[in-house]
Amino acid sequence: MIAALGLAIGVALGLFFKPSVPFWLQPYLPIAVVAALDALFGGARAMLDGIFSDKVFVVSFIANVLVAVLVVFIGDRLGVGGQLTTGVIVVLSIRIFSNVAAIRRHLLSA
């Protein structure tokens, strides 16, 4: 419940303050958000599996975001930032799809 509250507060703050994304953050913010979404879905799936662990969730959340951003950052330095961004997005999307599929099987058994 506290988690849902935190999510709501974050969304409300974002809507309220309407900050603009700094230029250096622009390539990495969408990646970070997608990585965090992946961790979120993974957590939901783990919860349904009954194996949710707070510590693992926090660590995987942060690590997911950092690794995704780091990969894109290195890609930018190597001149393949766009391609690596696409690659990371594809990987994360596949993971989100598989997690959502698992959640769906749990909730709808279909």
Place this chain on the structure above:
Amino acid sequence: MTSSGPEHPQDVGASDASFDYVARTPDEASEDLGEEAEEDETVLIDGWALRLGSLPVGPPVPGPPSAVPAPTSPAAPAAVGLRALFGPGRRPRARLGTRLGIAVLLGLLGFFAVVQVRSQNGDSTLRSARQSDLIRILDDLNDRSDRLEGEIRDLDTRRTELQSGTDSSKAALAEASRRKSVLGILAGTVPAHGPGITLRIVDPQKKVDSAVLLDTLEELRDAGAEAVQLNGVRVVASTALVDAEPGSVRVDSQLVTAPYVLKVIGDPDTLDPALRIPGGVFAVLGERGATPTVSAADQVVVDATRPAENQQYSRPAPAGSN
């Protein structure tokens, strides 16, 4: 669920946490291993294979019962799942600090997701465009801006030209209206008023003929008369004086009888002496027994007019042409 290769059940949580969230219990991990042992070729999609394997519609899962309960009825897993998600659950509640950390992380996620979504609201086509496309768009815009700047310069020049043209045409219009009034007075098409004299010629012996009157008019013109009317007939350059019955003269085919009254606009101090010079108009009139009287006035009104004559054939020659 893209873990590749077998993992030790003890460190499965830590290694999974680096990129893949779902921490598997030793039970599930062993089941995972079992699956992989069975199907070595499906390493990459072992997650799918595992999930399919745990479904009731899949092949029967061998081995010990997994953490995911194999449901016997379709309604059972939904109930379990919902309870796991939203209910207090069968797991022990985490410490408050960890839960707060999760809340903070989710808050950050929500915040940045909203920020990112908002930042995409603007020029989404430009944001998603590739670099080469952006360069092309920039080139196009530069070209267009150059073109438009050139257009601005042209229009500015034209505006300046038109403005000066307006000014000069205004001046020309004022000059033209001034000339029109001057020419109107000269041509006798407009009434005129101004300082001048009134010359009254009483002709009891009826000996004042057109020649004498013409001499009088010429003398007045020499003295600077600008507008003249003779008994209600405007006298202009083309005026003709023709003798009629004694004591009367045809002025432009209008019969004018004595006494003759000439209203003259001009400098009175010049007109009056011009008439009195020795051997001049007054002398001739005196010889003919006529009595001229002159009265100067500040305002002499010449109100007789002539219709304007339209030039049917002649046109002004352009300046400078021979």
